[in-house]
Amino acid sequence: MDSMGAGSRRWRNVIWPDTLKGRLIILLIVVSITPIALIGFTSYYWMYKVQLEKISTNYQSLVDNEREAVEKALANLSSVSQLLVVNGGLGDDVLDYLNSTEPVDKTDLFLRIDKSLTNIIYSNPSVNGLFLYLPEYENAVQFESSPLKPAFSFNRLEDHSFKLLYQANLLSFNSPHPSVLKGHDESVLSLIRKIDYRSNQSYYIYLETRFGDLLHTFTNTLIGSQVKQLLTDKNGTVMFSELTPEIPEGTQLSANDARLEAYKQFSATSSQGWMLYFLVPLTSYEKEMNAWQIQFIGVAILSLIVTVLAASYIWRMVYRPLQGINKEMKRFSYKQDEQSALKTNLQEFDILFSSFRTMREKIVELIYEVEYKEKRRGELEVEKLMSQINPHFLHNSLNTIQWLARANGQTEIVNLVKVFTRVLHYNMAKSSMIVTIQEEIGALYDYIELQNVRYxxxxxxxxxxxxxxxxxxxxxxxxxxxxxxxxxxGLLSEHGNITVTIGKAAHNRVYITVVDSGKGMSAEKIQELVNGQGNRQSGLGIGLNYVKKMLEVYYGHNAEMVIESIMDEGTTITIVIPDQLTGREADA
Known part of the structure; x- marks a missing residue:
């Protein structure tokens, strides 16, 4: 059990030492690491979510924008084809051309149609090219904006190899394929529109727009260049793929396709049902997140270093001055006279050390004072022993004198000794320093009688x-x-009067007034007597200073002594005291 208790104490001292230095280090470590851990965790969690959402939102926004661009390009092809329809469009001229048999009229119409088609091409830069397919003519392809590639010399447009993206009435929108125009190698989206002009007779309009210009329009960043794009129809058939041979065109694709595991998917579905996919390699997708994490870790480490340095500085700033003050205290324990000028350059610690220095000086003074008083006390003890007189011996001697005087008929001497014995007995009594007013008045009468006998x-x-x-x-x-x-x-002669009046005052107090009709005293003389500086060799040698101290000891601030004196008229001393003692009643 003892070993377990000792082990527990050791661990407790490690976790929470019993020294200021150890606890200060523990606290600084805790207050340094805790905010970084809590704020760092919270910041990392939320910033990670925000960053992740931001990256995902950016990619989703890119695929949405590109889907809108493709939709606009296809819509533009539809709008341009509308200019070539019958009844109100260029199609009327085409219809007249088809119905005309006059060579001159046919030539004029051909030129007019060709010119109109050229204007359409120039006014719509996104339209890569167009031609009309006239099935009843031997040369079915006419009015082409540019010569066609030999591979696309149609016998029947219906036999074309274009893959249908979606159908909208008589409009057939084809998935991306190579351009049919000679000198154009780019991938295009195309539209084939059927125009019925006679019973069981039709002609076709072919329009194409560059698909390659729509790819990666909004993904020109380093990561964007690694993005792969797919286009599927509403059935999930891959119509265009940048991931060949992994995902070739013509295959089916689903959201949980195993071939997509290495990619982060972002998709956008058009109103016609076809879907555009952004496939971001996971390594590329996480690269931006990893870069942010590295920045966050770097900032956290830098914050930790700054915090540790600040904590270390605080530790030195607090502990070293305390260590210096502690050194000075230890030095004072064995070198009281040595002075030091410790400077911490911190106002609070300098004030603390200044207070310690002041306290040290007072302690040194008190030590010297105690040593002096102890020395003086020993001297007084010797003087007391040398001057001590046995009161019983003195009383017995006075009784002997009184007996001899009575035996010899010396009445005056007998009365004098009797009064003096009572006065001496009252003054030398050791039973108590507290008496009644009646006893004090009795002693006063004896003192007056003794003085009258003397004078x-x-x-x-x-x-x-x-x-x-x-x-x-x-x-x-x-x-x-x-x-x-x-x-x-006070008194100038034996004809002077002294009146002592003692009575009750308001608020449970007693007043004592001593009035004489003597010569009076100056203010300086009164001050000397109250402070104990006057001549105390007359009478019993107990002066006004003694009365003042007695009142302070037994009544404190509740007693009051007032001396009023007028030169050549007399002096009045008034004392007002409570009717109960409030001071050192233990002496009673």
Whole structure:
């Protein structure tokens, strides 16, 4: 099982590596090949169909056009023969010629007919030649546009060897055959029209047009020159073939004929039933398709190469800067002081490295700061141990002094020590930094009494408080520094007054106001005291800076301290705090 799991993990790492480099390579390969495969397959499929249909449509259009050309040529022969019929045409002159017995009239008519026939030939360039066949004359062939070949000196036109393509009433359209005219070797289509002029008497009109001019008229391309053409009548008999000896004339032909397997067939059927075939060799037919496929494959390979190059460039563009940044991070782990100027020439990575450089500088500063603080902490521990005094020893010593003073009748000393002991006990208590307002006011009274004893009752401090707020919690040493500030920085003489007012404010808040009628303070002096820059050697040494920090710790932005002072008139300090603690209650 373990080997199977390890093998599975190996294959998973091959398919989806656990490194950025490996995954980036896999993704680039996928996004490069997938569009080419999908678009290429779709394009190839549809373009193949379109190209195939286009080629087939082109060949079908060619065979249709050629079929129309043959039909027009045969129709033109029919139209020309119409000029030679009796009743309204040249046939009337022919009829007069046949009925005339006068040599002079007969000669005039002959010349007129001959001239008319010559005009017909010149006005219809597609008509290769014509003649009239007069059975009752010894020289049956007359008015020929050109001498006939000896092989076609007819005794009876009915005995001709032309193969009938189709019959339309008295019109006989013959399949392609050699021209009957001397000096003409081309293949022609011919028309024989029978004209009845007397009871049981007729004459015939022969017209021919060049068939060779109609072949390959629309197939002059390289592939077109390889096209073979067949002409069959409505029964499927081959009347003309360019595929001899495979498909000789006179044989029957069907659409599924085995002789056509090597060719792509295109056919067009005329309204008279005869059919014209285009036979394109499969090798030639597929050659154009193969040429298109080669072009498509070439374009696909070129696209793949361009995509791979672009993917490779993207890989280098993304991975190398990350590799450089990773190197710098590793170097920072053991060389914090070494600076580097890595440039990736990419704005995003340069910004990232700049942020890393800034972070590195801050980390170095923090390391130095921590080292300094640890060093200073050790020094403070030594100082603390050296300056630590046992509170019990101090209390016991004061109790001894109080007992001796009482034994010797020193009442003032007894009261002074008693008050000082309470103040010292309140200040050095370790149980909690949170007290009630009532406890804070009690400690304030002790502090004032101690100061009055020290300065022979020089200060008049009045405390006004609301009994409803006695149990509200408050940080230790909030009132005492405010009164101490008024004593040492406000009053000019023992005749000054200090008023402390504590009460409830709106929105569940408590206000504390300390007002003195002393000499006042300048704005600079107030700023020094709030920032802890004033002289703290008087009193207990706890100043306004301490109060400000306590309010920030326990109330945050919910506390407010305002100091208003007018020179030679006095100072007012107002504190507004919530009736509930919001800061470090764990210290309570």
């Amino acid at each position: 022979d009752h020089r200060f008049n401090v009045k405390v006004e408080t609301d009994q409803e707020i006695n149990d509200i919690p408050i940080p230790r040493f909030v009132l005492q520094p405010l009164v101490e500030n008024a004593l040492y920085h």
